[in-house]
Amino acid sequence: MKNNRNRQVILKSRPADIPQADNFEIIESDVPDLRDGQILVHNVYLSVEPAMRGWVSNVANYSEPVRIGEVMRSFAAGEVLQSTHPDFKLGDKVMGMFGWQEFAVVGPAAVTRKVREDGLPLSLSLGVTGLNGITAYFGLLDVGQPRPGDTVVVSTAAGAVGSAVGQINVYFDNTGGAISDTVLRHLAVGARVVICGTASVSSWDPWPHGPRAERHLLVKRARMQGFVIFDYAPRFEEALARLAQWVRDERLRYSEDVLEGIEHAPGAIAGLYRGENTGKRLVKIR
Numbered sequence: 001m002k003n004n005r006n007r008q009v010i011l012k013s014r015p016a017d018i019p020q021a022d023n024f025e026i027i028e029s030d031v032p033d034l035r036d037g038q039i040l041v042h043n044v045y046l047s048v049e050p051a052m053r054g055w056v057s058n059v060a061n062y063s064e065p066v067r068i069g070e071v072m073r074s075f076a077a078g079e080v081l082q083s084t085h086p087d088f089k090l091g092d093k094v095m096g097m098f099g100w101q102e103f104a105v106v107g108p109a110a111v112t113r114k115v116r117e118d119g120l121p122l123s124l125s126l127g128v129t130g131l132n133g134i135t136a137y138f139g140l141l142d143v144g145q146p147r148p149g150d151t152v153v154v155s156t157a158a159g160a161v162g163s164a165v166g167q168i169n170v171y172f173d174n175t176g177g178a179i180s181d182t183v184l185r186h187l188a189v190g191a192r193v194v195i196c197g198t199a200s201v202s203s204w205d206p207w208p209h210g211p212r213a214e215r216h217l218l219v220k221r222a223r224m225q226g227f228v229i230f231d232y233a234p235r236f237e238e239a240l241a242r243l244a245q246w247v248r249d250e251r252l253r254y255s256e257d258v259l260e261g262i263e264h265a266p267g268a269i270a271g272l273y274r275g276e277n278t279g280k281r282l283v284k285i286r
């Protein structure tokens with residue numbers, strides 16, 4: 001797209017632990033022309049999530065690390081400005097892996113989905129009707145299997161996933177560490193422990209030592225199960241339809257923590273790990 005400059009947040013150096021603002025740099029470049037089958041997305045919201053620490057780490061993870069000099073990998077939501085792909089047209093609202101940048105030229109594989117929920121803000125596609133809400137939905141309902149009258153405990157209940165789960169028959173764990181050490185001592189018989197995240201553990205190399213959960217699980221005949229949301233991809237539509245309807249009916253409330261301006265993106269992950277956010281952390285760039 002001629003004459004349009006693109007501000008991009010690139011990875012400048014690899015963090016030893018939690019990514020800090022000075023691990024990133026904001027640069028400007030030209031928006032490239034589209035090749036056949038590509039779309040140009042004008043981002044509105046950039047996502048900020050704890051998993052980004054893993055995406056910039058050299059330690060083996062479930063995805064390749066972002067390379068130095070590359071645009072920071074992230075989910076984002078925006079509008080299609082140009083398209084040479086038959087499935088997308090000007091004005092379509094889309095959510096996908098568009099990176100921390102104003103404009104993204106991508107193929108259809110980068111698009112997670114078109115955002116079609118009537119009457120709901122675009123930002124929700126990165127939160128309660130995005131992977132966070134879907135994670136809460138399957139983690140709680142499928143893996144946690146709550147029953148009427150159960151007590152549900154959620155670590156990081158103020159966060160994006162946690163605030164979508166709700167209120168110790170089920171322990172929905174986003175942190176590991178000291179919080180889990182305490183909660184595991186209070187499991188009910190037959191409890192289900194959902195391992196969703198490990199935000200409190202700063203490094204898995206070397207493998208950290210800590211209190212042993214086995215005895216608590218044995219005595220309480222409890223079940224601990226890890227899950228990764230991508231395994232549920234074939235059922236995303238089901239979750240999305242229900243989450244969107246619950247939001248419209250005000251049965252599911254959500255909160256967002258919105259930083260204004262792309263210049264806030266570099267420091268946004270560190271802030272997340274300081275617990276600054278209540279709800280889904282986003283960077284609004286226009």
Ligand SMILES: NC(=O)c1ccc[n+]([C@@H]2O[C@H](COP(=O)([O-])OP(=O)(O)OC[C@H]3O[C@@H](n4cnc5c(N)ncnc54)[C@H](OP(=O)(O)O)[C@@H]3O)[C@@H](O)[C@H]2O)c1
Binds near residue numbers: 158229
């Ligand atoms: N399994 C999956 O498929 C899947 C998918 C999505 C997300 N997740 C995981 O779900 C968890 C929540 O993700 P999110 O996007 O909703 O993030 P989030 O909860 O909005 O933000 C992370 C929160 O972690 C807490 N935290 C940071 N450092 C901590 C520490 N040392 N000890 C305890 N708590 C700490 C902070 O909450 P406080 O204010 O409470 O300190 C912070 O707000 C993450 O662990 C993420 O990796 C898993």
